Amino acid sequence: MLRLFEGHRLTPTQRRIAHCLVRRAEEAPFLSSVELAELAGVSQPSVTRFAVALGFDGYPALRRRLRERAREAGEPADRRGNVYQRAVLAEIEQLRRLAAELSDPTRIEEAGRRLAASRPLPVLGLRAAAAEARGFAYFAAKVHPEVRLLDEGGSMLADRLDAAVAAGASALLCFVLPRYPREVAEALDAARAAGLRVVMVTDSALTPVAHSDDLLLTAPVSTALSFDTACAPTLLGRTVLEAMCDALPDAQARLDAFDTRAAARGLFLD
Known part of the structure; x- marks a missing residue:
């Protein structure tokens, strides 16, 4: 997802929105602009301006791109186990990166x-x-x-x-x-x-x-x-x-x- 933001000069508020999307990568493609604004602690118009700053017509276009990227990446390889096992597997993936x-x-x-x-x-x-x-x-x-x-x-x-x-x-x-x-x-x-x-x-x-x-x-x-x-x-x-x-x-x-x-x-x- 970080590649989506490369080459763009973002304001501190926009960087905050981008960071929120990165940290919530799994749910990001399904968030409304209001939900994203609330999670990032910014206004809803700030989310719209953020999408435009990235070159999209508006937030819906950005969300469509996020959904396309999610489909391209596919589902995580391993959804087995309980919440504690999945937490360990998620950490292992971070170490691989x-x-x-x-x-x-x-x-x-x-x-x-x-x-x-x-x-x-x-x-x-x-x-x-x-x-x-x-x-x-x-x-x-x-x-x-x-x-x-x-x-x-x-x-x-x-x-x-x-x-x-x-x-x-x-x-x-x-x-x-x-x-x-x-x-x-x-x-x-x-x-x-x-x-x-x-x-x-x-x-x-x-x-x-x-x-x-x-x-x-x-x-x-x-x-x-x-x-x-x-x-x-x-x-x-x-x-x-x-x-x-x-x-x-x-x-x-x-x-x-x-x-x-x-x-x-x-x-x-x-």
């Missing part, structure tokens, strides 16, 4: 170099993305000389970003997942204004907090359960971590030193 995207590692390798060169390295993730940021920061601290985790919002967040820039940071890694916190958008604006190069791991190229200058890495979340699951974005974050390790000449030495200290202190049972 991620694997296909990673056939060209250029962007991942560039992200690894940028993050390796930043001293310190701030890692940002709020609300739904806080777990991804914490996981990355935990492991990254074993190979990177200084990692600063930013997983709480509030007035202190801007202060901590300023402190990282003053200490010499050149890049920021940000995890952003739906729903997109307003504080993340504000923090990213401040980071860019301060000269930080943003590497973003998110669920869609249509995320409303991205900027054209960001190095954007995407992996879809799954919406099969009441709350989104983010196995693919988490794994994408780990591939960035691996690329950063490759770009750090002393990464293995730091890991060996940590293992020695851990054994001396009896940190682990195995």
Whole structure:
């Protein structure tokens, strides 16, 4: 579906509608303009203008195209099992898509170099993305000389970003997942204004907090359960971590030193 939006300059409101269609791809061909407007949190005329911006006569023409694409794609191969099994199968499909995207590692390798060169390295993730940021920061601290985790919002967040820039940071890694916190958008604006190069791991190229200058890495979340699951974005974050390790000449030495200290202190049972 993303190909439908490529090559079009969309307003923030239109990007919101597009993102809603992507996240609800299975039901999108059957939504009325009023239903889509309600789901996206926009007005019904905005949906009509969105369709026209994509080159259609109106929303009905866009919906017909979405239905044609659905027929061309066919039904999902596996509808068996209960809701929990189908959720796992949906996540597996997202991981397959991620694997296909990673056939060209250029962007991942560039992200690894940028993050390796930043001293310190701030890692940002709020609300739904806080777990991804914490996981990355935990492991990254074993190979990177200084990692600063930013997983709480509030007035202190801007202060901590300023402190990282003053200490010499050149890049920021940000995890952003739906729903997109307003504080993340504000923090990213401040980071860019301060000269930080943003590497973003998110669920869609249509995320409303991205900027054209960001190095954007995407992996879809799954919406099969009441709350989104983010196995693919988490794994994408780990591939960035691996690329950063490759770009750090002393990464293995730091890991060996940590293992020695851990054994001396009896940190682990195995």
